Amino acid sequence: MQNVETGNAYYLSKFNQSFGDKPTEVRDTEHYKDEYVTTFVEKWDQLIDWDRRWETEGNFFIEQLRVRGVKKVLDVATGTGFHSVRLLESGFDVVSADGSPAMLAKAFENAKARGHILRTVQADWRWLNRTIHEQFDAVICLGNSFTHLFNERDRRKALAEYYATLNHDGLLILDQRNYDSILDEGYNSKHKYYYCGESVVAEPEYIDSGLTRFRYFFPDGSQYHLNMFPLRKQYLRRLLHEVGFQKIETFGDFQETFKANEPDFLIHVAEKE
Numbered sequence: 428m429q430n431v432e433t434g435n436a437y438y439l440s441k442f443n444q445s446f447g448d449k450p451t452e453v454r455d456t457e458h459y460k461d462e463y464v465t466t467f468v469e470k471w472d473q474l475i476d477w478d479r480r481w482e483t484e485g486n487f488f489i490e491q492l493r494v495r496g497v498k499k500v501l502d503v504a505t506g507t508g509f510h511s512v513r514l515l516e517s518g519f520d521v522v523s524a525d526g527s528p529a530m531l532a533k534a535f536e537n538a539k540a541r542g543h544i545l546r547t548v549q550a551d552w553r554w555l556n557r558t559i560h561e562q563f564d565a566v567i568c569l570g571n572s573f574t575h576l577f578n579e580r581d582r583r584k585a586l587a588e589y590y591a592t593l594n595h596d597g598l599l600i601l602d603q604r605n606y607d608s609i610l611d612e613g614y615n616s617k618h619k620y621y622y623c624g625e626s627v628v629a630e631p632e633y634i635d636s637g638l639t640r641f642r643y644f645f646p647d648g649s650q651y652h653l654n655m656f657p658l659r660k661q662y663l664r665r666l667l668h669e670v671g672f673q674k675i676e677t678f679g680d681f682q683e684t685f686k687a688n689e690p691d692f693l694i695h696v697a698e699k700e
């Protein structure tokens with residue numbers, strides 16, 4: 428067990444999130460809705476800085492989709508809409524889903540400000556096909572979102588739901604923080620952030636094999652937390668295989684070849700056949 432916090436005991440955030448008396452014991456798939464409270468959602472775009480993220484990513488996702496002839500995409504973790512908007516602007520047909528109504532509302536507003544009307548659907552991944560009745564060429568689950576699932580049953584269920592919504596030759600693109608590196612070597616603050624907002628400090632406050640609790644400091648003094656399950660790379664690749672994906676390619680910080688502990692983020696591109 429590793430305690431990364433340097434200051435006093437863990438405290439309850441005063442800014443509307445509620446983790447109870449023992450925040451490090453909150454290891455619950457349902458809890459994401461309480462974490463993405465409206466005030467945090469309003470600040471999320473400072474954390475991700477759309478322009479810098481656009482530059483850092485380049486055309487990686489767009490090329491992965493185009494090379495496989497993808498036209499129709501389901502963004503299952505829309506958040507504030509960054510990838511949905513990028514894909515719309517690149518000519519893809521996009522449906523934008525998320526389990527958090529606050530996130531979807533912000534995504535809709537962001538897209539509208541850029542001249543798009545998002546097709547939004549509120550849906551929890553575990554029951555995606557109750558609300559989504561269309562088939563897609565690709566599902567994307569980006570921005571380290573899958574980490575919100577805290578038990579294996581939920582992960583298998585969510586992956587099976589993604590799989591079912593894909594056409595026979597469809598693909599899933601799912602990314603994650605490089606938790607192997609965090610768990611095995613500790614968090615390295617030199618790492619550049621995938622979320623690129625410079626004014627926001629994002630760092631883990633607590634790490635053990637079942638929880639990574641990140642703290643986000645904003646310039647106005649506010650701070651928020653996210654409790655996340657540290658997914659190991661091989662474990663996730665195995666789950667992807669076991670739900671039926673035939674070919675899985677894993678990139679490290681958008682590169683095909685990488686040393687295990689170097690990248691901040693891993694991106695799995697999983698093909699159905």
Ligand code: SAM
Pocket residue numbers: 456459463475503504505506507508509525526527530550551552553568569570571572575576
């Ligand atoms: N993809 C966006 C980005 O990269 O900026 C958002 C990433 S944010 C870390 C994770 C998103 O996943 C949140 O919008 C949250 O509401 C959503 N989420 C987490 N668990 C979910 C679940 N079980 N079902 C549906 N959405 C979920």
